[in-house]
Amino acid sequence: NAGVTQTPKxxxxxxxxxxxxxxxxxxxxxxxxxxxxxxxxxLRLIHYSVGAGITDQGEVPNGYNVSRSTTEDFPLRLLSxxxxxxxxxxxxSSHTGTENTEAFFGQGTRLTxx
Amino acid sequence: AQSVSQHNHHVILSEAASxxxxxxxxxxxxxxxFWYVQYPGQHLQLLLKYFSGDxxxxxxxxxxxxxxxxxxxxxxxxxxxxxxxxxxYFCAVSIYNQGGKLIFGxxxxxxxxx
Numbered sequence: 593n594a595g596v597t598q599t600p601k602x603x604x605x606x607x608x609x610x611x612x613x614x615x616x617x618x619x620x621x622x623x624x625x626x627x628x629x630x631x632x633x634x635l636r637l638i639h640y641s642v643g644a645g646i647t648d649q650g651e652v653p654n655g656y657n658v659s660r661s662t663t664e665d666f667p668l669r670l671l672s673x674x675x676x677x678x679x680x681x682x683x684x685s686s687h688t689g690t691e692n693t694e695a696f697f698g699q700g701t702r703l704t705x706x
Numbered sequence: 707a708q709s710v711s712q713h714n715h716h717v718i719l720s721e722a723a724s725x726x727x728x729x730x731x732x733x734x735x736x737x738x739x740f741w742y743v744q745y746p747g748q749h750l751q752l753l754l755k756y757f758s759g760d761x762x763x764x765x766x767x768x769x770x771x772x773x774x775x776x777x778x779x780x781x782x783x784x785x786x787x788x789x790x791x792x793x794x795y796f797c798a799v800s801i802y803n804q805g806g807k808l809i810f811g812x813x814x815x816x817x818x819x820x
Contacts, residue, residue: 623806
């Protein structure tokens with residue numbers, strides 16, 4: 593099983609550029625989410641989705657957009673990159689419900705904005 | 707808002723020493739609890755999880771954690787650490803009926819000296 597697949601693994605952007613981080617899962621999970629990881633701050637939730645067509649904001653949504661057109665895919669868009677968005681980004685997926693909500697993570701994308 | 711607090715930011719141990727990493731959360735209702743590990747340069751992997759039942763849960767690689775509901779705690783333990791346990795450890799909580807949405811602690815970096 594592929595699990596959660598994220599692309600690209602590394603990316604360097606110039607300030608003001610846009611890009612899309614891709615995330616796909618093959619486990620038929622309802623819930624998908626994007627986190628950013630910064631030193632000393634753990635993982636902070638950017639956006640999440642509980643199913644196709646449904647998205648919501650997390651703790652740090654500013655500067656990011658998402659959409660969920662299919663169960664499998666949950667891309668994260670940076671419309672105008674800023675140096676403050678330099679971070680490591682992780683996509684995760686899990687079942688919803690009350691139990692068995694273990695999250696599976698992608699390999700991460702290390703993004704640098706110069 | 708719910709939050710998760712990890713008491714130690716950086717722990718340094720010698721091989722064979724015992725490990726205990728603290729984790730407390732703030733939420734009065736039912737929760738699911740997780741510990742994830744991130745080895746250098748890698749993505750997050752699940753160490754162990756608690757959904758219900760026996761509050762002492764055992765995970766991979768000899769790790770265990772105890773859920774103490776009265777203390778809102780879920781501390782991670784290992785009797786004897788190895789150099790290969792060097793990694794960052796994250797405690798996470800999901801609210802019982804909001805399956806999938808994880809709240810992470812800040813992380814604890816563990817360095818094990820050979």
